[in-house]
Amino acid sequence: MSCSRRNFLKTALSGSIAASLPLSMFKFLSPAQVQAATKTESDTRWGFLVDTTKCVGCGFCVKACKKENEVPYDAPITRTWVERYVVTKDGKTHIDSPKGGRDGFVARHEDVDPNVEITKAFFVPKLCNQCENPACVQVCPVGATFQTSDGVVLIDRSWCIGCGYCVMACPYGVRFFHPELKVAEKCTFCYHRITKGMKTACVQACPFGARQVGNLKDPDDPVTKTIMTERVAVLKDEYGTKPQVFYIGLDTNVR
Amino acid sequence: MTEQLFVHGAEWTVKELFCYPNEFIYWSIQIVMYPYMTGLVAGAFVLSSLYHVFGQDDIKDMARFSLVFSLALLPVATMPLLMHLQQPLRALEPLFTPHFTSAIAAFGIVFSTYAVIVLSEIWFVYRKFFVEQALELKDKPGFKNAFFCRIYRVLTIGAYDISDEAVAKDHRAVKILAGIGIPVACFLHGYAGFIFGSVKANALWMSPLMPVIFIMSAIVSGIALCMLTYIIIMEWQKFWAGRKSSATANEIAGAEVDMITKTSKYLIGFLIAAITLEMLDLIFRGYTAMKSWDILRSVMYGKDFMNIFVLQYGMGNLVPFILLLMPRLTIRRTFVALCLVLFGVFMMRWNVVIGGQAFSLSFAGYMHYHLPIIPHNLETFKEGLFGALTVAATPFVLFWAINKVVPSLKSTN
Numbered sequence: 001m002s003c004s005r006r007n008f009l010k011t012a013l014s015g016s017i018a019a020s021l022p023l024s025m026f027k028f029l030s031p032a033q034v035q036a037a038t039k040t041e042s043d044t045r046w047g048f049l050v051d052t053t054k055c056v057g058c059g060f061c062v063k064a065c066k067k068e069n070e071v072p073y074d075a076p077i078t079r080t081w082v083e084r085y086v087v088t089k090d091g092k093t094h095i096d097s098p099k100g101g102r103d104g105f106v107a108r109h110e111d112v113d114p115n116v117e118i119t120k121a122f123f124v125p126k127l128c129n130q131c132e133n134p135a136c137v138q139v140c141p142v143g144a145t146f147q148t149s150d151g152v153v154l155i156d157r158s159w160c161i162g163c164g165y166c167v168m169a170c171p172y173g174v175r176f177f178h179p180e181l182k183v184a185e186k187c188t189f190c191y192h193r194i195t196k197g198m199k200t201a202c203v204q205a206c207p208f209g210a211r212q213v214g215n216l217k218d219p220d221d222p223v224t225k226t227i228m229t230e231r232v233a234v235l236k237d238e239y240g241t242k243p244q245v246f247y248i249g250l251d252t253n254v255r
Numbered sequence: 256m257t258e259q260l261f262v263h264g265a266e267w268t269v270k271e272l273f274c275y276p277n278e279f280i281y282w283s284i285q286i287v288m289y290p291y292m293t294g295l296v297a298g299a300f301v302l303s304s305l306y307h308v309f310g311q312d313d314i315k316d317m318a319r320f321s322l323v324f325s326l327a328l329l330p331v332a333t334m335p336l337l338m339h340l341q342q343p344l345r346a347l348e349p350l351f352t353p354h355f356t357s358a359i360a361a362f363g364i365v366f367s368t369y370a371v372i373v374l375s376e377i378w379f380v381y382r383k384f385f386v387e388q389a390l391e392l393k394d395k396p397g398f399k400n401a402f403f404c405r406i407y408r409v410l411t412i413g414a415y416d417i418s419d420e421a422v423a424k425d426h427r428a429v430k431i432l433a434g435i436g437i438p439v440a441c442f443l444h445g446y447a448g449f450i451f452g453s454v455k456a457n458a459l460w461m462s463p464l465m466p467v468i469f470i471m472s473a474i475v476s477g478i479a480l481c482m483l484t485y486i487i488i489m490e491w492q493k494f495w496a497g498r499k500s501s502a503t504a505n506e507i508a509g510a511e512v513d514m515i516t517k518t519s520k521y522l523i524g525f526l527i528a529a530i531t532l533e534m535l536d537l538i539f540r541g542y543t544a545m546k547s548w549d550i551l552r553s554v555m556y557g558k559d560f561m562n563i564f565v566l567q568y569g570m571g572n573l574v575p576f577i578l579l580l581m582p583r584l585t586i587r588r589t590f591v592a593l594c595l596v597l598f599g600v601f602m603m604r605w606n607v608v609i610g611g612q613a614f615s616l617s618f619a620g621y622m623h624y625h626l627p628i629i630p631h632n633l634e635t636f637k638e639g640l641f642g643a644l645t646v647a648a649t650p651f652v653l654f655w656a657i658n659k660v661v662p663s664l665k666s667t668n
Contacts, residue, residue: 075261093619095619139359159352164281172616183341
């Protein structure tokens, strides 16, 4: 058998390349294994539970939110608000939310005739629904508003161009322009707090436990437990946004 | 109280019954101007293409003029957006980091594509003229001649071949560009319609017909503005020509009734298409009577009845329709009809943009828009009467400047 120098070098080179290849290169992974290995999904999904039967309309949540998130206190915009519904015997529904319910509901609803009997009345706190399929994120032309891996929709204040498309796209009317920063603004579930293990400002301020924030991916979380075991509803599901703020005691009159 | 003034929208919004606290009329007069101006651009271009692509020779002069006029309108289409943005210095971000799920993100791309087509078409149309001027002015003395000579030399981009063969090639290029331009112009404007039509949160806007309605009314308004400007300029020339002895026959002629009659036929055609689609949309909403219909009906037939049925459909569509269809069309009658058509399309934009925000997302309240007239800060100027007038006046200023270099009003005969 003749072995020229050329052949020897060739064989040696290919042999060493072959030897350096780990056998695992040729292992076939199932898609599930790949997904598990390159996992980017968070094990947290923030959700919110509002028990409207517990809300008395004190407005502490609105106050706390405005202070915590530096939303100008007297400006007529707010990240969270409380609505009052008064249904009278004549079949009319009267809704109001003076100053977003910040100072509580101390006066009678202006349009309610004192002579007509009130059949039911209740309060409904509102905040960003942190939708699973957020219309606001879809329409942002520059990607300044985005959904975090744990499900909260945030706004990059340094990148928002202030076109207002997200404000128009939100079916819940939670967005507005920050009067000082001149960019889109909305409830963030107090992302700076919840990611550090704290409660949101409104949850902490609520004296009646009407508001709760929790991790929907954790089956032992009290919020998740309630949502799983009790009858809850969401607002305006017809828009297909998949809102993640769940309500106990929602009424057909609630808008 | 002063703090309250800086909330965007609070200044010109008056709420009635129950509206969510954060609801205001965020998209105001400038967003009315935006589709109006884009529509004029698209319409002017389509009018010029009728001649270039479909060989409608009788509107030749009008076609040249409207092509150049659509160039003058082009930069103005972006002006309302700049005036409206809360962060105008970040206006280029949609080009740097476009988020393509948004209907606005591709605006820059569509818009620049269209701009390139318009610019190159104009170049091909006027290339021969540029070369002739560059050569003619070359040896003439005087600063003005030297200045224009330089401009024309730049405009030729070094292509001095004006043999019959080369000019024939130019014509072919114009035809192709005009052909591509029609769908792009329609896309540019249909796209503006899509921006509104795709907002699912807004009961009035959400309609797949919106882009088509926008295209039709855009063409109507574009044709109307071109005709109107053309009539004004030609009659103005005629007026001045009558006063001086050196007037040319062309100047004395004024606007040609034949051409105006012909162009107004196109106008009527597109007007019928636009009204049909709008009516279809309205009837469909009433017939299906979805959840939002109650509030929509109260806005359309109640609060905005004057704006929609009297000003838009009555004054803006029906009256000019009759005026243009009556026999023995005169320039004066056309002039009135065109003004009304332009007003009607403006009211249509108004009723879509402002009307779409006239009711609360809660369907339990209304919002009324009060256009800021006397500005008392930058915002009330930008998003007020004067901001809108600035936008409306700019194309005429630009046209005056462009027309110094590209004489679009000289008759080709």
